[in-house]
């Protein structure tokens with residue numbers, strides 16, 4: 001991973017690099033996400049007759065060839081001219097799901113034309129009619145789930161971006177999926193007044209399964225189930241929102257214990273061993289953010305495909321070494 005990050009930094013405009021790589025505040029949580037994986041050790045089982053591994057995982061009716069999804073990240077055209085469609089083409093080739101950001105720089109219809117299985121990430125919007133318009137568009141484009149990001153009542157304070165004065169997209173780029181009924185691009189609203197009522201409203205507006213992204217507290221996992229949510233993503237937004245927040249991996253066990261819903265996790269997943277550890281500690285699948293952007297920056301769709309295939313190979317390999325045939329065989333006792 002480090003090599004890819006270095007290569008991405010070398011090809012990217014320094015302002016964009018800092019936007020992609022950076023986090024909030026002192027970037028403590030950003031670092032903590034990776035450190036939490038580095039702290040864990042695997043306690044393998046032997047002589048389990050594992051044989052051929054089977055990495056397939058089904059989520060809300062979609063079969064994935066590996067339990068690794070592409071996290072929603074903004075502005076792919078700033079990383080590479082192929083943009084989100086390049087990332088989606090790689091997801092389709094690898095047989096996994098891409099979660100498309102509200103801040104994608106290409107229309108969802110063009111991203112969907114790659115044939116990829118897509119979920120749409122929605123920042124809950126205070127304007128109910130506008131929000132419903134966004135949801136309908138995602139549905140019509142064939143998105144199979146809504147990922148509602150709930151960790152952003154206000155936007156994170158990111159020192160690197162402030163230093164550069166990076167506050168809006170350059171000319172020629174837009175958040176193409178934030179167009180209203182009149183075709184005008186609206187700013188993504190963040191609203192500190194949002195509450196569980198808003199989740200109820202989104203649920204009433206769609207039959208798509210709803211995942212809440214950005215849950216870290218087990219009490220919120222219990223509430224999510226009570227509000228009819230289909231799944232959770234344990235996440236601190238890659239350390240870009242609340243600096244000082246608990247590392248995603250450290251939050252995972254208590255959230256998984258608090259709910260019967262499928263629990264996904266993102267933040268700091270870099271290798272097959274990290275995937276194994278997250279699954280053992282209660283995740284049904286993981287998502288990867290920055291490494292995808294870096295791979296896109298350096299190699300377009302081919303780069304992203306290569307990244308996914310590397311993670312697949314690594315996960316297959318470490319499952320064998322740890323004595324597990326499939327993701328469901330992984331249990332917390334395998335991690336110290």
Ligand SMILES: Cc1cc2nc3c(=O)[nH]c(=O)nc-3n(C[C@H](O)[C@H](O)[C@H](O)COP(=O)(O)O)c2cc1C
Pocket residue numbers: 019020021033071072073074101102103121149213235236237238239240266267268269287288289290291293
């Ligand atoms: C450049 C960048 C843009 C992001 N944009 C979004 C976004 O639009 N919506 C969202 O819910 N999360 C967004 N995230 C957070 C990711 O979905 C994810 O939680 C995080 O990147 C995972 O950590 P990782 O980068 O360590 O893998 C973004 C993250 C990055 C790095």
Ligand SMILES: CCCCC(=O)C(=O)O
Pocket residue numbers: 074103188237240
């Ligand atoms: C308004 C764009 C939001 C992108 C985002 O979520 C991030 O940069 O972390």
